[in-house]
Amino acid sequence: MDLRTPSGWFFLLIGLILTSLGLFTPQLRAPLLNANVNLYCGLFMVLFGGFLLLLAARSKRGRESR
Amino acid sequence: MTLAPxxxxxxxxxxxxxxxxGWRLRKRVSTSGDFLLSGRSVPLWITSLAFLAANLGAQELIGMSASGAKYGIMTAHFYWVGAVPAMLFVGVFMMPFYYGSRARSVPEYLKLRFDEKTRAFNAFTFATMTVFSSGISMYALGLLLQLVLGWSFTRSVLWSAAIVLAYTFLGGLTSAIYNEVLQFLLIVIGFAPLSILAVAKAGGWGGIQTRLPAVMTHSWQYMGSASQNPMGVEVFGMVAGLGFVLSFGYWCTDFLVVQRAMAAESMAAARSTPLLAALPKMLIPFVVIVPGIAAVALARAGTGYALPMKNGGPDYDQVLTTLMAQFYPAGMLGVGLTGLMASFMSGMAGNVTAFNTVWTYDIYQSYIHPGAPDQHYLHVGRITTIAGVTLSVATAYLAQHYNNIMDLLQLVFGFVNAPLFATFLLGMFWKRATGHGAFTGLLSGTLAAALTHGLTVAEQKGGWLADLHHFPSTMAQNFWIAIFAWSACFLITVLVSLATQPRPAGALAGLVYGLTEVPKDHGTRWLQPGRLAVIVGVVLILLNAWFW
Incomplete structure (x- = not known):
């Protein structure tokens, strides 16, 4: 098992949940902040999860072609 | 704090x-070696992150942010002085002996190098300590969740213990290591935004500096004497006690962390594991300590954030969770809380898997039932997982009697780990050191630790024999306990070794410096251990200069 695959999916899923929270309930704010924390953190996690999945897919292709 | 669905x-x-x-990895387990040692096949990036995560327990997250709020950036010494140099040392100098000797555990190395009684001493004290640490970690989390979310102590302890048990039982060490990496990523991603948001709200690092006394934003400037800084520690105690004895004792000889490197797929990977781990390690203060410092600045700036209080004084242990409640909306709050649970689980799984290996190989196979087929030991390993988790739960309830978690851990390390590094140093680099020397050295080191604690007083702690000296803080006392323990062990080991018969040089090949072929590095260009160590060293110096 390539650990990047489950980790990638995990962060992608959490990122999607946070991003949609940020998009659809933008009024959801922390008591002391006036920033859409869910949206930014969610987008970052989607990128990070996608990056891990990309790495995993590349290394799988590399193994298969060898 | 209330949670949303x-x-x-x-x-x-x-x-x-x-x-x-855990479920996916269960198929990889067919021998006791697969279960307890990962079959030595884990990729380098995974062993490196697991090397960090196994130590990043819940009490570290909570304790480090608490110390950040209490002492300031000086707390980062636990990383910059108290971890990174030792991690470099174990990777460059010690891993060739651990990995090269094919020992399955640190106690087993002691048996190969010295003798049976030295191994027994280490195996039993280590097994006790892992169960103890894991229980303390569990206690810290249970208490926090009870306080912050109103969850039942018993329920949160039992649920998280059951999950750790399930995945370590299924996939053994590999499962623990793989999950530790996921946990590490989650801890960083869950807490780094908190640090950034809190610092930004406090006006950046510059804003924090203007609101706090200079002693909280400088790491070295006020270390000249113990009375100048709130830690009550002077530079010698810090560097010799924490930076040398405690840190090297932990990172170089504690099987909990060394086991992660020993699971690597090759010698070069085993050596690079702690070196590669040192890079993120020195940046962890920015995730766990800086939020604590920012919290104090925020409280002083009148931003609406107030430090949590208990019995009329600030309750630093709650700094992290109150920050989360104030800076995370529902959603991100769940991620932060999950990160906290993750840190607890990785700390606990680290202890349980190390306990497993030492109990099964060094105690059960050596003293209780030797010579059985391998399947028997695999079975014992699995049962030990259950026993280890159960004992940890019991210790969690016992730990309710102690309040300061970090200090207690330091004390335990002082008694057990501090003398141990002297034994390894002599064992690996001085071929004349003997088994009798090592054993009496360890005994006298532990005794010296206990004596120092019994003869000195700090914050009403210790002094159960006599009151000969007062330390300004228990932290200073712990550092000096370690210094005395190490020196006693070193001296006695040398003296007794000189008076006893050494083993012939042929029996020490692969175990001692000078009698072992130095491994050739086959890593890629930048992953060569020597080069990595230099890079880490340079970054470390820059960081210390920056926060001087």
């Missing part, structure tokens, strides 16, 4: 992934 969804998702990883 989405927070519970995130928590549940995390539990599902952790258990899923």
């Amino acid at each position: 989405v927070d519970y969804v995130i928590l549940a998702l995390y539990f599902a992934f952790v258990l899923g990883i």
Whole structure:
């Protein structure tokens, strides 16, 4: 098992949940902040999860072609 | 703090992934070596992150942010002085002996190098200590969740213990290591935004500096004498006690962390594991300590944030969770809380898997039932997992009698780990050191630690024999306990070794410096251990200069 695959999916899923929270309930704010924390953190996690999945897919292709 | 349904969804998702990883890895376990040693086949980036995560327990997250609020950036010495140099040392100098000797555990190395009684001493004290640490970690988390979320102490302890048990039982060390990496990523991603948001709200690092006394934003400037800084530690105690004895004792000889490197797929990977781990390690203060410092600045700036209080004084242990409640909306709050649970689980799984290996190989196979077929030991390993988790739960309830978690841990390390580094140093680099020397050295080191604690007083702690000296803080006392323990062990080991018969040089090949072929590095250009160590060293010096 390539650990990047489950980790990638995990962060992608959490990122999607946070991003949609940020998009659809933008009024959801922390008591002391006036920033859409869910949206930014969610987008970052989607990128990070996608990056891990990309790495995993590349290394799988590399193994298969060898 | 109240959680929204989405927070519970995130928590549940995390539990599902952790258990899923254990379930997928169960097929890889067919021998005791697969279960207890990962079959020595784990990729380098995974062993490196696990090397960090196994130590990044819940009490570290809570304790480090608490110390950040109490002492300031000086707390980062626990990383910059108290971890990174030792990690470089174990990777460059000690790993060739651990990995090269094919020992399955640190106690087993002691048996190969010295003798049976030295191994027994280390195996038993280590097994006790892992169960103890894991219980303390569990206690810290249970208490926090009870305080912050109103969850039942018993329920949160039992649930998280059951999940750790399930995935370590299924996939053994590999499962623990793989999950530790996921946990590490989650801890960083869950807490780094908190640090950034809190610092930004406090006006950046510059804003923090203007609001706090200079002693809280400088790491070295006020270390000249113990009375100048709130830690009550002077530079010698810090560097010799924490930086040399405690730190090297922990990172170089504690099987909990060394086991992660020993699971690597090659000698070069085993050596690079702690070196590669040192890079993120020195940046962890920015995730765990800086939020604590920012919290104090925020409280002083009148931003609406107030430090949590208990019995009329600030309750630093709650700094991290109150910050989360104020800076994270529902959603991200769930991620932060999941990160906290993750840190607890990785700390606990680290202890349980190390306990497993030492109990099964060094105690059960050596003294209780030697010579059985391998399947028998695999079975024992699995049962030990259950026993280890059960004992930890029991210790969690016992730990309710002690309040300061970090100090207690330091004390335990002082008694057990501090003399141990002298034994390894002499064992690996001085071929004349003998088994009798090592054993009496260890005994006298532990005795010296206990004596120092019994003869000195700090914050009403210790002094149960006599009151000969007062330390300004228990931290200073712990550092000096370690210094005395190490020196006693070193001296006695040398003296007794000189008076006893050494083993012939042929029996020490692969175990001692000078009698072991130095491994050739086959890593890629930048992953060569020597080069990595230099890079880490330079970054470390720059960091210390920056926060001087």
